[in-house]
Amino acid sequence: MEKHEVRLSGSGGQGLLLAGIILAEAAIIDGKNAVQTQSYGPEARGGASKSEVLISDEAIDFPKVRDCDLLLSLTQKSYEQYNHGIKDTGVLILDTSVTVEEGVTNKIYSVPIIDTAAKVLGKPMVTNIVALGAIVEISKIVSYDALEAAVLKRVPKGTEELNKKALALGYEIAKESLTK
Amino acid sequence: MKMKSISSNEVNHGKLIINTEWCKGCGICTAFCPTKAIELIGEKVTVADIDKCTQCGLCELRCPDYAIYVGGKKNEQKG
Amino acid sequence: MSKKVRLMQGNEACVEGAIAAGMMFYSGYPITPSTEIAEISAERLPRIGGKFIQMEDEIAGIAAAIGASLTGVKTMTATSGPGFSLKQENIGYAAIAEIPIVIVDVQRGGPSTGQPTSPAQGDMMQAKWGTHGDHPVIALCPSSVKETFDLTIKSFNLAEKYRMPVLLMMDEVVGHMREKIEIPDSSEIEIINRKKPTCSAEEYLPFKPEANLVPLMADFGTGYRYHVTGLVHDETGFPSNSTQVADDLIRRLMDKVEVNKADIISWEEENTEDADILIFAYGCVARAAKTAIKMLREKGIKVGLFRPITVWPFPEERLIELSKQVKVIIAPEMNLGQMVLEVERLCNKHTKIERLNKVNGEIIYPEEIIAKIQEVL
């Protein structure tokens, strides 16, 4: 049985809720089961937020992450709040702005996600899609085709090309980003 | 659901019909009767002098209990 | 992914279920974490010729839904804790006036404003005892997105069949969770509609019960002019001061549920055949229990699950039977002990009952259930 527990964290407004939905939808397109949950504070923007996705070939009972296979953190604050329960084999995908304390033994990928969206693409709104590209390149938890289909289903009309580009770019920058 | 089986103590005075069962004796009809054709006796409205009644309908209009109304021809015309 | 297989949120599945059941009217007031139910209803209903209205408060939300139901349409309102408190007044009205309506409560942490974005199961007893006076209650409790779809349909069916308010007791986890759901074809869905009179208007007695204790219900505007009141009333619908009429009415209202329990009650069992430990759980907590059971079974510990789907009326008989078989019942709840009161009332003669309670706004984890079981073993 293959099972993945993924936690996406960042700051409210970075679109990680949508990223979680897209990831879960991609898993379903791949013919798997998926459950997506979220937790958030009262603020629509700015507070630490997380979106969790469980992907499995079998039925998923408990809907929240317990043994995290993959943690994405786009901000220092969200990393510090949500870096618990990570498996020894679990992978950290962090924006380059996030620093990790001494003694962490997990594999860490430091990826310029925020800068790529803001500076390369000039569209901070696609930060979440860049992140998805990076996640899937590193983890292969869903197929690229399914991910692209799921992205196109959920993004606003007229932004399809931009989002495809963001996804591809996320894919690219994830390669060779392993720092540890 | 139809409920039209009326049993009432109506007295037909020709120009006026009075339901003494429904009358609570408030005195509004007699106080505002322009010709004093009706009066209160023992907390019930009754006709004082039917000849004075012009069938103006003010008693019927202001009776809170629907206990007095204009009868005879005028009422039939309305139907 | 076929068109019918979708990733769907619990709150969305509630609306889809309601529409599949025939909902054509929604009135409510926005409140987290139920708000998506209002938003999606607002978007969907006018597209199918239905109506949505955002009222001025929670009380008006349920009142308008009851009014609309009297015209013959299926209606729903949804809310969360603080709004559920406000709706209690007119839940009682719908019960005594026998007006079908579905009320959804996506539970969050309380009391009062409490924890608006966090899950809880603190309204379970309010569902039973929230409005004043003796009144019949049907309350259902889903633990997945698919079940939310199914139980919303069932809620409408029961409301229509028994002419009463039906409560769908969700929680924030189930309401906001997204998972895979396969929407059945409409031909596969059983729909029940209220029974209407066929007699003449003169003969119609709006509150004269049929054999199943439920009166026939005429739509306002169709020629059966009748009176509806929240006062104790006789078969004609008009208020009565008769002690006999009052006694007959209240007992009949209660009996509609009591006598028809077998038709209403449902529950789920998992691994109970050989279980000597039983977990009693409902809503999102039942999912933690299932994971815990898998983990414990791998270690050879014989644990089973009893999950009430109908929380009110409570599936008493089967639980009593199981209590005679097991050494202990563990009752994890996201409150400080509500449904466990029923378990204790029914089962403490037969077995030991252990509570596991959590009110910090976080779901109960499988590991917490396992720890509790290891502690009592």
Added chain:
Amino acid sequence: MPSQLVEQYFRADNLPQIWCPGCGHGIITRAIAAAIEQLDLDPNKVCVVSGIGCSSRAPGYLDFNTLHTTHGRALAFATGIKLANPDLKVIVIMGDGDSTAIGGNHFIHACRRNIDITTIIFNNNIYGMTGGQYSPTTPKFDKGTTAPYGNIDKAFDVCDLAGAAGATYVGRATSYHANMVTTLVKNGIMNEGFSLIEAISGCPTYYGRKNKKGGPVDMMKWQKDFAVNVTAAARMTPEQLEGKFLIGEFKNKPEPEYTKEYQRIIDSLKGSDV
């Protein structure tokens, strides 16, 4: 056989009504039935909704689709009925406490929505059913059983409130001016939108007795002597108007109606469901 109006539009089996001798509510209820008669509305399409209190008993005597709801909520129930089936003529009867205290929120929002409901507030300046407590329309310094030393709350002007909140037809009459009640209710029903008619009613049992206003006849005489039609008032001096109150039609300003606006949305979306 009662009068033809009562025979045709009342549930005569439920009469005599339960109101106290000389209560103005019976007069106003009859005036509403007269409006329905004069407009020749189909009784099967008329819905009369009430809340709680003395006024709320009126629908029980009227032979239409009638709904006696919870305290203050009549307009919320009525909004559901009207929106679900706009073919129904919806008439709401409320008391002063019912509509402006516990139901105040529903009242202002029904006005604001301009939904096609005609509301008649039976204003007797007191809570009658519960025994004479002061209401939001009890005049300042008058007494009630919960204002034994005089009421220090300022009273609402129900018509000003309704007009400001967005009602598109507003008028006031009294139980003495029963024909005017009928006229205003007729106009209100014909107004496609939210209409508010305040009908001043005498409560001899509580308000009258507590405030030494005399019996039923005295209270009706007060209505007769102190009411000034708004058109006549325009020609009077402030001195002449001292202590008087206005009756008549205060506002008649049609605006787009709520259920019609909603129907426009439905029509614009036709065939768009997937």
